[in-house]
Amino acid sequence: MDSASDIPGSPVAWNGVFLTVPKDWTPATIEPRYISFTRNATATLECKWSPETGTISLPRKRKALERQMKRAEGFTFAPQAIPPHWLRALERLSADFEILPFAHALGTGALCLHRPTNTSLLLNCYIRPDEPQHDLHAVLASLGVSAPGTPVPFAIQDMQFTVPAGYVLQKAEFNPGNTCLRFARERCTLTVQRLTPANVVLQGRPFRAWIQETQDVPLSHIRKDKTTLPQGAHKRYLWRTTPRPSLLQRLTSFRNGLKSARAMQGTAWVADEENKLLLVTHESATTSHCDEQAFRTLWQSVRVF
Template sequence: MPDSSFEFAEQLVPLHWNGLILQVPPDWTPAVLDGRYLLAEAGDVPVMEVKWQPIQGRFSVAKTIRKLAKGVQGAELFIDEKDAQTPPVPEQWTEAVTRLEERGFHVKPIFWRASDLHEDAKQSPHISAGRGAVVYDPASNMAWLIQFYETGTGSIKEDAAKVLLSLRSPEPRQWLPWQVFGIRFQSPPWLELMRHAFNPGRYRLEFKGRGWHNATRLVLERVGPARAVLRGAGLREWAESYYARELTSMKPVEGRPQVAEVRWQQLPGRVLQRGGRACVRLSMDGQMILAVFLLNARVAELNAFQEIDQAYGIV
């Protein structure tokens, strides 16, 4: 755990996305999200870019760095921090790298800067330099390319060291944590991200079962504000209209009527032994509608639905 020299004035917040597990300042928010790519901004200024992937076979730092260098247009990339052309390595950065290595990570620091800087670069809002690292965890075979950007108007190197130190590797064959844009979730190891969308008023994550012929699907949605969406309608009435496609072939689960939660299920068939379960509920504060649909799932997967549902919420 980091000591007091790595504390922020403001508490760090989790940023967890598809195998990326970090803690970042609260004003760092994702501007671009892909399957294994994230670009974070503070305000309108890029501050961090991360690419990551599981490694098959032998990991090559040199190959990974070459890929990174291709993505840095109009810039000089320095791999050896002892190079005379590089600026002094901040003490906190060196300490963060050392601590990651003590935890079993392989870390290769990098530095790059724009090759066409002018004397008035301080007035430019564009990125002028960056410090980063190639990180590899042999325990999980996961590799990360992390770049922290600096602009002509300021430096984030102290923040970068603290964020780098917060990096964690996903546990193999364990539930994977997610936390982004105010939602949290844990996905079981038999699911992988298929697509996602974060639109105003509606967030949607779709997962599929691992394997080419695995038909299992999981859909998570956050819709709101609830009062504006429902417009006086009951939760079940609204959900059966709004989610007509997802609820096809499902029947309401009978039980005590709930104002803030409704459920459906499709019992597994005799031949394919696949079914579905669904829950649409209000968040604890009543401000948002949370929906969970497990579709075309095997019996063992259906048995995990309650745990999946409980893992999904807002922060």
């Protein structure tokens, strides 16, 4: 997220794309490879992206988009129809993008190809020409794409963290008081969960008892660890389980194609000033060990605000 670091605003990083938006821009719709923003309940910008396999052809992408948008009122790639304010805004995009602007009845847009990562992006902007454009210029200047095979930053709602390379977003849930994101690589799963308000979640129960109940972990496996504390935490709990199924269970699982018991490690803490409970777990279908480095990289990067 280096390109966004010097721009005032709120960082947003979501599944490979990162940018910085004004503090009054709110993520409205969040899907695996789509995000839209509103300001005062009015649409401002939306972005849809897709990693491509093989060589991207801009003319082919243009024809496909024309077929897709043929019923959209006023849709056109005609240069004379593109508003000057939109062309000036697009000039702020990184030189890594190849850009094909368009217009439609509701606003403007651009088909963008990010050559270094072989990613196609579709931008739609709903900011009117008579509105101030400096925010939009700053947002487009901050837009970037994470390189394949590198750790992927996530900054969404009130959380920031970095997912180790190779882990792919599998599931995302945004519910009131509960955000849960799950990532997978081969037979391993990493999960980040934020629960709030923490005091309501715990309901006066000891933290270890809550972990025991919700994670189905024996109390004897849960220990306090103060060697490394996340930001805003005064204590952190850590646990690890390595199930050892009996020979009969292993034979039955093999014969029936059932999943074997999973090894799990987890950690949980409360960001006291924010009154938010954070939970990070790593599960592996291989009962011998978990990916300790990936687990540590993830939980140590978590920040809430």
